[in-house]
Amino acid sequence: xxxxxxxxxxxxxxxxxxxxxxxxxxxxxxxxxxxxxxxxxxxxxxxxxxxxxxxxxxxxxxxxxxxxxxxxxxxxxx
Numbered sequence: 385x386x387x388x389x390x391x392x393x394x395x396x397x398x399x400x401x402x403x404x405x406x407x408x409x410x411x412x413x414x415x416x417x418x419x420x421x422x423x424x425x426x427x428x429x430x431x432x433x434x435x436x437x438x439x440x441x442x443x444x445x446x447x448x449x450x451x452x453x454x455x456x457x458x459x460x461x462x
Contacts, residue, residue: 429444435455
């Protein structure tokens with residue numbers, strides 16, 4: 385099914401779908417990630433991730449999608 389036909393079928397603006405595809409379906413960029421200090425044990429509630437000059441403190445309960453978005457943004461500016 386073409387993009388246009390799919391958009392018409394699901395009542396989605398074709399330009400909006402193109403923006404979504406560009407922003408959310410782009411292949412992931414790779415960035416060097418370093419764990420600071422020792423790896424956390426199963427009892428640990430957090431860890432620290434370094435991306436370039438940035439340091440991200442992550443709680444075990446963080447939402448995976450939110451963490452992925454944060455790391456993409458941090459990785460793009462570091």
